[in-house]
Amino acid sequence: MLSRVADSLYWINRYLERAENISRFLEVSEAMALDCPPGSAEPWLPLVEVTGDRHRFDTTYPDATPKQVVRFLLQDRSNPNSIVSCIAVARENARQIRDVITTEMWEQINDLHWSLQDDEDIWREPVQEQLRIIRRGCQLVYGITDTTLSRDLSWLFSQLGRLIERADKTSRILDVKYFLLLPSPEEVGGVLDELQWITLLRTAGAYQMYRHSVQQAISPAAVARFLLLDPIFPRSVRYCLQGISDTLQQIQQLPNQDTPDDLDCLRGQLLARWSYVRIDNLIEAGLHEAIDQLQQDLNQLHHLIQTRYFTSADLHSIPTDPACALSSFTA
Template structure:
């Protein structure tokens, strides 16, 4: 398999997963803003911090208004992590490997890209409907991929990109809530605090599954446990790390000869670290520090994957795929 093909499939899924997550974040934040005190910037600050683009945003939009956040994350083509930029980058990768993708996959990603151009019908819809349409477009692509692409290396690299991006975004949204938006002591357990935790769960598509697993009142530690350590929820960090580990094992194919290399060690250590730990221990030692280390480990994992599978003497990373698109969030 050509490394440029693996690279493109990996990034198509990372970009679309990123676009879907950002559309989900924006949709929930717009709804949450209705319940916050008038003039509150809290839901919007969260979004900029989650994407790790605070410096770029502050430079481009010094006033920092809610409408600026929406434009920056949805429409700003100078922001490589905006929704329209992510979809455009995914489509460009798909264009380069049309002979590898199924026709249905190409048609879906191409249609989604062109539907987001200036003057298209989507922009005349209400804001919430725009975001739902984008999210559904990304999810339809996942479904088409799942039912039309053979379970070979093409499929494995597609899945790998999706899982790494998903683990990254789930951990980021939880980190921001816990570290930056933790309310004062008297506000803990209050109405606004509970609304924020509900919004957090909804932004990860986890609210209904969380409620089915936890019948009691919403508590920060149980939310953190569900999003980080639940083995069955497909957006939890632990579930994603298990999938990443299994996928890398299948990609490698041949048995390990001699001692494991850096990539083998890291994928095994990450899975073990997040499979055999209790949430009370993570909180006691510092949840922000644990998630920050996870972000660094995901960056390192990406770089090791890139070095092993995507870089050859004939061609390196394609121009629209930076060597590392994860920026570790540190507050």
């Protein structure tokens, strides 16, 4: 497989996952807005923080309003992380490799892209309904991919992009929301306190599975444990890291080496550290610091994948470097 094909497959899935996450974030924030003063952008601004675009937003929209936040994240073409921009880039990557992906995949991505090109049409439907359509459109691409694409390198690089993006966004939404939602002592256990944590779980697409898995009252530590460390929930960080590790092993298919290279080291270290840590230890050592380190490691993982697989002429000439100097982590 040519490196440019692997690169396109990887980014198609990263951008679709990003668009799907943002659509769900916005959809759930509509509910949170009911508890805030009319016209307040307070429940929306954390979503801009999650995408890492706060400076760009503040520059473009100095007088923040809820509608401006929605516009910025949904259809602002000057924002590379808006839903419209993400789907446009995914569609362009898909167009370049139409002979590799299935016809059904291309048709769904193309239809989703063109459904968002009329700015006025986007606002004809209630925003929440439009976001639901986008979210389901992205999920439909996942389903079509799962049922029509052979389990070869095309499938593996698609999975890799989706899982890395998912782990990143789950950790980011928890990091941004966790400290904003921590109530004052007198509010702990109150109705509003519980509603806010339910909203966080729904933002991460995790509420129903949390209820099935965690047979106790909602608490900050239990929510953090589920989103970070649950081994079977498909949006938890640990589950994604297990999938990333398994996928990379299938892509590499290399004989056992006495000394692993940087990519092997980081893959193994990430999986081990997030598989064998307790949530109490993470919180005590500093949850924000642990998540910040995770995001740095995911960025480093992306860089190593890009260097190894996307900058070579083809995937049969992959350089290996036995060096293993990576960031440390204690919890």
